[in-house]
Amino acid sequence: MFHHSSKLQYEVRVDKPEPAFAKYLQQAIGGVEGEIRVAMQYFFQAMGARGDAKYRDMLMMTATEELSHIEFLGHAVALNLEGAPVEAKEEAAKDPVVHAILGGMNPRHILSSGLSAMPVNSNGVPFDMSHVYATGNLAADMMANATAESGGRVLASRLYNMTDDPGMKDMLSFLIARDTYHQQQWLAVIEELGGWEKALPIPNSTPEEHERMKDSYYFLNTSLDEPTPEGRWTSGPSLDGRSEYHVEEKMKPYGQKPDLGKARPGSGAQTEQE
Amino acid sequence: MFHHSSKLQYEVRVDKPEPAFAKYLQQAIGGVEGEIRVAMQYFFQAMGARGDAKYRDMLMMTATEELSHIEFLGHAVALNLEGAPVEAKEEAAKDPVVHAILGGMNPRHILSSGLSAMPVNSNGVPFDMSHVYATGNLAADMMANATAESGGRVLASRLYNMTDDPGMKDMLSFLIARDTYHQQQWLAVIEELGGWEKALPIPNSTPEEHERMKDSYYFLNTSLDEPTPEGRWTSGPSLDGRSEYHVEEKMKPYGQKPDLGKARPGSGAQTEQE
Amino acid sequence: MFHHSSKLQYEVRVDKPEPAFAKYLQQAIGGVEGEIRVAMQYFFQAMGARGDAKYRDMLMMTATEELSHIEFLGHAVALNLEGAPVEAKEEAAKDPVVHAILGGMNPRHILSSGLSAMPVNSNGVPFDMSHVYATGNLAADMMANATAESGGRVLASRLYNMTDDPGMKDMLSFLIARDTYHQQQWLAVIEELGGWEKALPIPNSTPEEHERMKDSYYFLNTSLDEPTPEGRWTSGPSLDGRSEYHVEEKMKPYGQKPDLGKARPGSGAQTEQE
Amino acid sequence: MFHHSSKLQYEVRVDKPEPAFAKYLQQAIGGVEGEIRVAMQYFFQAMGARGDAKYRDMLMMTATEELSHIEFLGHAVALNLEGAPVEAKEEAAKDPVVHAILGGMNPRHILSSGLSAMPVNSNGVPFDMSHVYATGNLAADMMANATAESGGRVLASRLYNMTDDPGMKDMLSFLIARDTYHQQQWLAVIEELGGWEKALPIPNSTPEEHERMKDSYYFLNTSLDEPTPEGRWTSGPSLDGRSEYHVEEKMKPYGQKPDLGKARPGSGAQTEQE
Amino acid sequence: MFHHSSKLQYEVRVDKPEPAFAKYLQQAIGGVEGEIRVAMQYFFQAMGARGDAKYRDMLMMTATEELSHIEFLGHAVALNLEGAPVEAKEEAAKDPVVHAILGGMNPRHILSSGLSAMPVNSNGVPFDMSHVYATGNLAADMMANATAESGGRVLASRLYNMTDDPGMKDMLSFLIARDTYHQQQWLAVIEELGGWEKALPIPNSTPEEHERMKDSYYFLNTSLDEPTPEGRWTSGPSLDGRSEYHVEEKMKPYGQKPDLGKARPGSGAQTEQE
Amino acid sequence: MFHHSSKLQYEVRVDKPEPAFAKYLQQAIGGVEGEIRVAMQYFFQAMGARGDAKYRDMLMMTATEELSHIEFLGHAVALNLEGAPVEAKEEAAKDPVVHAILGGMNPRHILSSGLSAMPVNSNGVPFDMSHVYATGNLAADMMANATAESGGRVLASRLYNMTDDPGMKDMLSFLIARDTYHQQQWLAVIEELGGWEKALPIPNSTPEEHERMKDSYYFLNTSLDEPTPEGRWTSGPSLDGRSEYHVEEKMKPYGQKPDLGKARPGSGAQTEQE
Numbered sequence A, B, C, D, E, F: 001m002f003h004h005s006s007k008l009q010y011e012v013r014v015d016k017p018e019p020a021f022a023k024y025l026q027q028a029i030g031g032v033e034g035e036i037r038v039a040m041q042y043f044f045q046a047m048g049a050r051g052d053a054k055y056r057d058m059l060m061m062t063a064t065e066e067l068s069h070i071e072f073l074g075h076a077v078a079l080n081l082e083g084a085p086v087e088a089k090e091e092a093a094k095d096p097v098v099h100a101i102l103g104g105m106n107p108r109h110i111l112s113s114g115l116s117a118m119p120v121n122s123n124g125v126p127f128d129m130s131h132v133y134a135t136g137n138l139a140a141d142m143m144a145n146a147t148a149e150s151g152g153r154v155l156a157s158r159l160y161n162m163t164d165d166p167g168m169k170d171m172l173s174f175l176i177a178r179d180t181y182h183q184q185q186w187l188a189v190i191e192e193l194g195g196w197e198k199a200l201p202i203p204n205s206t207p208e209e210h211e212r213m214k215d216s217y218y219f220l221n222t223s224l225d226e227p228t229p230e231g232r233w234t235s236g237p238s239l240d241g242r243s244e245y246h247v248e249e250k251m252k253p254y255g256q257k258p259d260l261g262k263a264r265p266g267s268g269a270q271t272e273q274e
Helices: A019-030 A035-047 A053-081 A090-094 A096-104 A138-161 A166-192 A195-199 B019-030 B035-047 B053-081 B090-094 B096-104 B107-111 B138-161 B166-192 B195-199 C019-030 C035-047 C053-081 C090-094 C096-104 C107-111 C138-161 C166-192 C195-199 D019-030 D035-047 D053-081 D090-094 D096-104 D107-111 D138-161 D166-192 D195-199 E019-030 E035-047 E053-081 E090-094 E096-104 E107-111 E138-161 E166-192 E195-199 F019-030 F035-047 F053-081 F090-094 F096-104 F107-111 F138-161 F166-192 F195-199
Strands: A002-004 A218-220 A246-248 B002-004 B218-220 B246-248 C002-004 C218-220 C246-248 D002-004 D218-220 D246-248 E002-004 E218-220 E246-248 F002-004 F218-220 F246-248
Touching (some): A002 C053, A019 A035, A019 A096, A019 A138, A053 C035, A096 D096, A096 F096, A166 B218, A218 B053, B096 E096, C019 C107, C053 D218, C218 D053, D019 D096, D053 D166, E019 E096, E035 E053, E035 E138, E218 F053
Parallel strands (some): C218 C246
Antiparallel strands (some): D002 E002
C-alpha cells in the first residue's frame, strides 16, 4: 500500500522561469528515459517477482522513490511556466521575444494543462506503457533497469548542460546522483547472483538442448566489403565461460529460398495469384 | 548500402501448421522483444555512432543480421497459416475444432494480411519505433542492446516451450543461440572499454561537479515497515570504484511543500482559483 | 514524497485460477477505465493545482490510494495465472480444455510477462498517458474524475458479473465501493463551490463578451426527419441560471461555402491545381 | 444516414493569417479536447444506446453538429496557413521573421498536408480513437460528454485569448457558446432522470450485495503528515442519499503481504528464481 | 454543414447473432481498411482541396456517404452481440460452447462498450488518425483513396467469406458494391486529368531540374544472386512517356562511407567517444 | 538474407548544417511518407507474396533499396546537427539566433539521440508499423506502393524547396528521381497484368454473386444543395468494362431506423435503460 508525505523529495527552485526549459524537462517525466517509465517498470516488476522475496521488496522501494522524482520534476515544470504568455496582446504580438518564447514552448502547456506538467515527452508525445519492461526473469529485468537508468542519467546530464538556472542545475545534480546509484544497484544484483558468468545467457534456465550451440559463439560479419571489427567479442573465452568466441566471415545461408506457392481461392487475392 | 541474397539465413520447416502459433510467433517479429526492434535499434545506433568507427561497423553488421531474422520468422508465420480457415462453411461453423482454431488466431491474419506475417506483436498491436533506443552514448546503447537480446532470448525460450513442432523447435534453437551470442557481444564492448568500473556511471563524461555526490551511493528504503533488503548494493565498494554503498532508512525530504498559488486571470481556470 | 508499506490495501484471494479472467482484469489496470489512469490523472492534477490548496492535498491523497489499487489488482492477475500452461505437451496439445484456456488468455501473459500483470488493457493494448486529463481548471478536472470513476465502477460491476470466484467477487466488491465514494467525492467539490449554477459554464471565468450568447442556449436539431427529442434541455431555465433553453429546428448556416482557390506554385500540388 | 450542405455552420474569417495559430487551432480539431473526439464519441454512444430512444436521437443530432464544427475549424486552419513559406529563399533564410514563423509552425503543415488541416493536435500527435468514451451506460456517457465539453470550452477560451485576429475571435465565440450549451445539455439528462441522487452511484443497477458498503462512504487520507482536507466530501449526507460521509485517517491495510513463491520451471525465469 | 436522417443507408439484418463475428466486423469500422478511415480521409482532403472546386465537392459527398457506412456497420456489430454472455454462471462456466464464445469475442465488447461497436479494429486496437492521408496533391490523394477502397473491398470480401449469416452476407454485398465504385471513382479523376501519362510523376509540378533524371528510369537489382525479374518495368517506354525503362544490375554506390568523427564534449557521450 | 556494404547509396554533403532542417528531414525517415515505411511495406509484402514468384523478388529488391535510403537520410540528419547547441551559455542564452535555432529544432535531437537521426517524423512522433500495408492481394499492394511513392515524392519535392543547401538539394534530387521510378514500377505491374480493366474491381476474384451489382456503378450525391460534380465518374463505361456509370441524386435509404431496445440486466447499464 502506498502513502504520501507533503514535502518534495528534493527542493525545487527556479530562479528564472523559462517556458522552453519546461518543455525540455518533460522528457525527464514522460520520455522513454523518464521517471514515469522507471516508476512503473519497477512497480510491475515487483508485482511479478518470483523467487527470493528481497528483490521484490527492493523493486517496490525504488519504484516508490521514482514516484517522488516525478513529483518534484512536475513542480519544476510548473515553476518554469510561471509567467508564460497566456494572452496575445497586440503589442506583444509584434515583440520578437514573445515570439521566441512561444515558438520554443509546448503549446499544450498553455492550451491543455494551464501551465503545468503533463505526462508527455519533450515533443509532446504521451508516454505509453509499452515501455514498461517486466519479463518475469530477474536478470533480464535488472538489465532493463540498468539500461533505463543509463538513458536517464544521459538525459539528466544533457538537461544540466542546457540550462543556466542555478536552481535547475541543483535539482538535476540530485537526479544525476540518484541515477548513478540506481545503475549500480541493478547491476549489483547480477554480481550478487554470481556475475555475468552465472547469469548469462539469459535466461540461464534454458536447457542446452534447446539451443543450437554451434551458432552461439560467433560474430557474424554480414558486410560485403568491411573487415570484421576485432575485439573482445571475436576471440577469447565467452563471458559465460562456456566457449570461445570466433568469427563467421561469410556465412552460407542455412535456409531455403522461401516460396509460398499460389494463393488459395477465397483468400482475397487477385485471380492471377491463384 | 544494403543487399539481399535469396536464401533464408536459417531453414524454416513447419511440420504441422498451427495458426495459433503463427500468432505467438508475431511477438518475435513485432513485439518489443522482437527482431524489428533490434534490427532498427542497431541500425539507428550505427547511424549515430561517434568515436571509434569499429563500433559503428559492428552495429551495422548485426543490424543486417537481424533483418535476416525478421525474414525467416516472417516465413515461419506464413507457413503456420497454411490451411487456416478462410471461409465459414455451415458444417465447419458447428465444429468445435474450427472454433478453437479461429478463437486462437489473430483474425487479421485472415482479414488483413491474407495468411502472412504482419509487423505486430502477439496481441496484434503494431510495433512502434519509440522502442528503438539509440542515445549517442556508447555504453548506454550497449546496455540497451544486451537488454533487448535478453528479452529476446527469454521470449524465444518460451516460444520453444510452447510448440511441439520439430521444425519450429529447430528454428527457435537457432534464434536462442544467436541471442546467446548477441547478449555477450554487447557486454564485451563494455569489458573491452575497461569494464563497469570505467563505464559507470553512464555517461562517464559527466563532470563530478554536476553531480550531488552525497546522494550517489545509498539505497533508499522508502518502506514504512519493511527492513532494507541487504545485498551487494547496500554495502561494500561501489561498482565504479569511487565510493562505498550505504543505506538511507528514512530519508528526510530535502524539499519544500509545493505550492503554485493562485491561477492567473486569462489562463482558463475557474474564477474560484484566481 | 511517496512511501510504501508491505501489505495490500485489500486482500486478494483467488479460489480457482482462471487465466482468461486475468486477461479481463487487465482492463481494470491498464484500460481507460482502469487504475493507472486515475492514479496518474489525480497525481498530475495535484501537481498543477492552483487556488485553494486543499484540493491539491485531496487529489494527491486519492492518487496515492489509486496506486494501491493497481497493486492489489496486479496481484490478482498473477494469482489467476498460477498454473496456466507454459509448455505445449503433445497430449495437452490435443486437449480441448487446454486449447480453450490458451484461446482465452492473453498470449503475452506467457510470452512477455512470465505469468504476471502488465500495464495493458484486456486487448493487450498498452495504456497511453494521453488519457490523463488535467486541465488546470478545477471544475473541468472534477468532472473528468467523476467520469473516470463512473467508467471504473461500470467496469468493476461487469467484472463482478463475469466471475464466479468468491475471492475475486470479494475484491471487486471493494473496488465497487471505493468507486462509489470517489464518484461523489469529486462531485461534492462542485457542490461545495456553489453547485452547477456557479460552476457552469466551465470555465466560469470566461468573460461574457467572449461568448456569442445568442448561440448558448438552444438545442440544435440537425436531423432532416426526426422531431426534436424534448426534455430538460429543450425548455426551462438553463442549469447556470443565466437563460432559458430553446430549440433550433433548422438552423440556417451562418457561414460561407468554403473555397481555398488555387494551389501555390512550390507547394507540391499537381500542376492542374495551380 | 448522413447528408451535407455546402455552407459552413459558422463563418470563418481570418483577417491576418498566422501559421502558428493554425498549429494552435489543431488542438480544437485533433486534440483530446477537440471536435473529432466529441463527434465520434456522440456517434458511437448513439449507435450503442439502449433504453429510451430519445437519447439516441439526441446523441446523433449533436454528433452531426460536431462534424460541422470540425469542418469550419478545418477551414480556419487552412486560411491561417495562406501565405506561409513553402520555399527557402536565400534572403529569407536570413530574415528573423521568417525564422520565427517557421519555428512556430507545425512543419507538417508544409511537408505533409500542403497548407491545410490535419487530424492532429497542436503537438502534431494524431488523434487516437481510444478517447471515444462510450460505455453503454447512459449516465456514465452523459458525464463523459459534459467532461469533454468542459475541456473543449476551456480550450476554446484559451485559444480566444491567444489570438488578436477579430475573425478568429468571432469564430471562437461561437464555439464557446455551443460548448456552454452542450455542457448543460448532457447534465440536463441526469437532472431529467432524477438528478444525482437517483443516478449515483453509476451504474445504479449494481445490486447492493455486490458492493462492500462499509467502504463506500469514507474519504481515505493516505498522507503521513497532512490533515484531512475537510469539505462536502468528509461529512454530511452522501450525494446519493444512501449514507453519511466520514473520514478514515489511517486505514489499516485489509490485505496480505503479496508473495508469488518460486517461478515455475519452463516459464523463462532465471534458475535462481525456481 | 452536416445533417442526418433517421434510417440506415442499408438494411442490417442479423439472422443468428455471433459475438465473434462482431469482433471481425470491427475491422471494417476501425481498421486501416475501414470506414472511419475513408470518411475522415475524404473529409480532410476536401477541407484542403485547392484547384477545381468540383473535386472538393466530390470528396465531401463521398466522405458523407462513408459516415453512413460506419453507422450501419455499428448497428451490425451491436446486433451480433445480442445475447452474448454478460454473466458467468457456474453451469455456464463449465460449458465448452460458452468458453468458445468468450474466447472468440473481444472482451471489451462486454467490459467497455456494453455490447456495442467501438472505434477499434478486430484486435481491439483503436483507430489512429495518422492513417488519414491528405497531401494537398490531388493525384496523390486520388491514389491514396483508390488504395483505401482496394483494401476495403479485399476486407469486405473476406468478411463475406467468413460468415454464413444471410443478413450479414447481404449487407456485405452492398459494401463490396460501393467499394467497387469508389475504387473507380478516384481512378477516374486521374483519367479525366489526362491519365497516368499526364499525372506522373506525382507531383507533376516538380521542375525537371529538381530531379536527377539519370536515376529516374531504372529498376535497381539489389540482389546478390537473383536475376532481375523482367517485366513492364524493366524495358519499354515509361508510363509518363518521358523516357525508357532499363535495369541497373549492380549499382556502384554513389556515396561515401559515412563517418561522424568524435563526439562533442557536453553532448552526453562516453569519454572514450570524445 | 541481407548483406551490407560500407558506402552510402548516394553521397551526402551538407554545406551549412541546419538543425531545423534535420527536423524536417525526419519526415522522410519516420513519417508516413518516409523510407522506413516503404522499406518495411515492401519487405512484408514480399514475405507474404503468393502467385508468380517474380513479384516477390521484385518487392524484396526494392525493399532492400529503401533500407539504403534510410541510411543516407540518417547520415544527412546527423550532418545537419553538427554544431547544434548542446550547452546553454549565459551569453548564448541572450542571443536571438541561438533562440531561433533551439526553437526550430527537435529538442530530442539534443536530449535523446545526441545529435543524430531518430525513427520519428518531423513532429517527433515515432513511426508506427500499422502503416505497413500488405494485404496479400497483389493489385491492392501495388496501389498502396504507388501511393506511398507519390506521398514520398511530394514530400521530397517540398523538402527540396525548403532548403538552400546545395548538398541537400543534390541528395533530394536523387530521392525525387527514385520516387519517380518507383511510382511507375508498381503501376507497371498492374499494366502488365492487363491494366485496370482486368485488375478492377480489387480483388478481381470476388464472385459477382457476392456483390450487389446494382449499387456498383453510381456516384452518390449526398449533398442537400450542391449539384453532382460531373466527370469521368458519372457517365460512360466503367473502368473495369463491366457497366456504365450513373448518378444517384437522392438515394432513398435502403435500411431501417436502428433500435436496440432495452439494456439487459447485468450488462452495466443504468436501471432506467433496462
